[in-house]
Amino acid sequence: MRNVKQNLFWILILIFPLLSCDSNFGTSKEWLSILATDEAPKVISFTPTSGSQDVPSKTEISILWNQPMEIQSCVSAFSLEPQVKGKFETTDFSLKFLPNQNLVAGGYVIRLTKQCENKKGKDLDRVYSIPFSVVEPEEPKINSFFLSSGTRDECLSGGIQINRMLGLAESVCTGTPGPPNFRVVFNKPMDKTNVELLLRFEPYLSHRLEWETNESLLIQFDSLLPSSTRFQFLLPSGILALDGKKSSEPIRLDFFVGEGVTDPFVIGFGLESQNCGIGIQELGSSSHSRWDASTCFWSTGLPILTPESYYFRGGDDGTGDSGETGACADVNTDNFRIFFNQYMDTTSVISASKLTKISPPSSNIRLSSWVWSHCQTQSPYGCRQLTYSFAESEASCNGSLFGNNGTGGDFNLTNSSSSPNLYPFYEFRLDSDAKSSFGKKMPHAFVIQMEAK
Numbered sequence: 055m056r057n058v059k060q061n062l063f064w065i066l067i068l069i070f071p072l073l074s075c076d077s078n079f080g081t082s083k084e085w086l087s088i089l090a091t092d093e094a095p096k097v098i099s100f101t102p103t104s105g106s107q108d109v110p111s112k113t114e115i116s117i118l119w120n121q122p123m124e125i126q127s128c129v130s131a132f133s134l135e136p137q138v139k140g141k142f143e144t145t146d147f148s149l150k151f152l153p154n155q156n157l158v159a160g161g162y163v164i165r166l167t168k169q170c171e172n173k174k175g176k177d178l179d180r181v182y183s184i185p186f187s188v189v190e191p192e193e194p195k196i197n198s199f200f201l202s203s204g205t206r207d208e209c210l211s212g213g214i215q216i217n218r219m220l221g222l223a224e225s226v227c228t229g230t231p232g233p234p235n236f237r238v239v240f241n242k243p244m245d246k247t248n249v250e251l252l253l254r255f256e257p258y259l260s261h262r263l264e265w266e267t268n269e270s271l272l273i274q275f276d277s278l279l280p281s282s283t284r285f286q287f288l289l290p291s292g293i294l295a296l297d298g299k300k301s302s303e304p305i306r307l308d309f310f311v312g313e314g315v316t317d318p319f320v321i322g323f324g325l326e327s328q329n330c331g332i333g334i335q336e337l338g339s340s341s342h343s344r345w346d347a348s349t350c351f352w353s354t355g356l357p358i359l360t361p362e363s364y365y366f367r368g369g370d371d372g373t374g375d376s377g378e379t380g381a382c383a384d385v386n387t388d389n390f391r392i393f394f395n396q397y398m399d400t401t402s403v404i405s406a407s408k409l410t411k412i413s414p415p416s417s418n419i420r421l422s423s424w425v426w427s428h429c430q431t432q433s434p435y436g437c438r439q440l441t442y443s444f445a446e447s448e449a450s451c452n453g454s455l456f457g458n459n460g461t462g463g464d465f466n467l468t469n470s471s472s473s474p475n476l477y478p479f480y481e482f483r484l485d486s487d488a489k490s491s492f493g494k495k496m497p498h499a500f501v502i503q504m505e506a507k
């Protein structure tokens with residue numbers, strides 16, 4: 055008997071290319087009739103299997119025979135109780151019944167009578183009755199809601215992963231150290247578009263969504279979370295699973311963001327010539343300061359005064375000419391120095407820095423060079439103090455060839471030693487796009503105006 059089955063297998067392989075066409079060798083129907091034996095045909099598999107208790111409501115019924123069948127007779131011999139409308143997909147060896155809609159929960163019986171015949175008209179070996187049960191689909195819900203929590207130091211190291219579904223989250227990380235990620239794990243495959251349209255946070259948090267699987271969703275925030283704030287994660291009722299089941303109740307999970315990383319801000323501003331800087335001279339003046347004073351222009355806790363309260367001297371001495379280097383050497387009386395309360399992301403600070411002349415006529419000012427100091431050599435790196443060297447097109451160094459590297463570069467602002475009172479005024483601005491090494495932006499821009507003397 056085993057050899058007969060093996061021979062039947064190889065015959066199927068050899069004639070398969072002929073099954074879909076007619077030729078001089080005969081029709082496919084004639085060839086299949088050869089495969090039909092004198093033995094009564096048998097069903098070799100049912101799906102669902104007999105006695106299945108947990109069949110999903112969205113299912114298909116499949117039957118496979120051991121030999122080619124007169125398949126329309128098998129369609130007529132097939133029934134499903136209770137009766138369900140649907141359509142058939144068939145081959146000579148198989149039948150598939152696809153219900154028009156999901157099956158309701160309850161018991162069902164597949165019946166296949168002996169009216170089902172093979173290609174030689176031989177009846178099925180017996181009547182088949184295959185019982186199975188359909189379970190009501192479980193509503194979609196969240197199994198896990200992972201977020202990072204901990205102290206400031208723990209958060210800077212990535213935080214401790216907790217599952218909000220198991221308890222309260224009262225010290226969620228603002229960042230780890232960059233913008234944090236939350237992970238939502240559902241109990242079943244979800245309709246991604248539906249979830250994306252309905253998911254929200256209150257108060258609003260800018261974020262993007264990335265599906266890791268049909269059940270697992272990664273929420274990636276665009277910035278650090280505001281500290282000392284309670285938020286709500288919301289999914290209304292009606293979120294849709296791929297099996298068509300909707301949630302009947304809204305999902306609402308609150309969490310509290312801890313103190314986290316503090317805001318970066320400027321704590322001092324002055325000139326290199328004032329020996330102004332961290333650990334050396336950090337204090338500003340409450341009345342007036344100039345390039346040769348022993349105090350910085352400004353430090354935290356003091357008001358920012360009017361421009362005529364802060365004097366700097368343009369480093370250019372007015373003696374230079376095109377192709378000459380006499381006035382090109384860097385002078386520190388116009389090298390501005392700024393320092394911060396924490397380590398800063400160096401790239402964002404440079405990009406956010408700008409010096410402009412606000413007294414007419416306007417001029418072209420460029421940042422020639424800069425020097426960072428008070429830096430940390432471990433992650434997340436960053437520096438706390440920055441010294442700027444600006445160049446101005448009206449400076450005599452290089453004449454009309456502004457920024458000509460052939461003369462060693464231009465590192466000074468225009469000569470101001472003979473400038474009249476209240477002229478010219480300059481404005482230094484550090485935009486709020488400047489970020490700490492933890493990725494947190496300054497809460498507001500730093501702006502100070504000065505007079506060149």
